[in-house]
Amino acid sequence: MKNSLPPSDQQTLAGLRSREDSSFAVLYTFYYPAVERFVLRNSGSRAEAQDIFQETILVLLEKVPTADFQLTSSLKTYLLSISRNLWLKRLRQAGRVVRAELEELEGHSPATEPAAFGEEAAAQQQTQVRGLLARISAKCQALIQALFFNQKTIQAVAQDHHYTSVHNAQNQKYKCLEQARRGVRNNSA
Incomplete structure (x- = not known):
């Protein structure tokens, strides 16, 4: 096997x-x-x-x-x-x-x-990410910032952002990522 x-x-x-x-x-x-x-x-x-x-x-x-x-x-x-x-x-x-x-x-x-x-590659990536983040809601910007850049756990984000449960925070994370993906698709169309 x-x-x-x-x-x-x-x-x-x-x-x-x-x-x-x-x-x-x-x-x-x-x-x-x-x-x-x-x-x-x-x-x-x-x-x-x-x-x-x-x-x-x-x-x-x-x-x-x-x-x-x-x-x-x-x-x-x-x-x-x-x-x-x-x-x-x-x-x-x-x-x-x-x-x-x-x-x-x-x-x-x-x-x-x-x-x-x-540093050049890192600066270019940061510029791309900032442009992407500028196209999503402030709530999603804060969530993505906390998870991906500040490396907080989903449990800490749920508590800090006053979600009623970790599951709700995970759902919001998914919605925010979808919002960002739509922004990428709309920008490249």
Whole structure:
């Protein structure tokens, strides 16, 4: 029977440090499909997705053996952040249009992004996000700011914003993300 869950992040990182083939297989089995989906949705091909994922693994392999490397998010989030930044950088260099969906932000924390991609890319992303946030309601801006930028838990947001339950706060989060997605679709139409 095929295992449907990846081993723990710490097991995978330990395997990568010792260059175990099984850890590389874990990366390709569990994390490559999400990278491929992102690249394909953003003007790329399967071959380009494979290139980006291999570059991502190289970045990871440079960082893993260092003494100060500490994973502050899930391995999947970390890998997706590296891949996303590499792909967006490649698109900008090629002069191709970048059309990333807001849903890509979900589960993404600016604190988990590698700093190796420069301040220019970060500034451009911040400008895009600010433009997107300007098109949604103030209530949604506050909610998204708290969740994604201030990294508050949904429980803390529910309490701070006076929602009657965590479920209501999650529903509002969904509605706000939908509002932002509509803004992206309307702006690109």
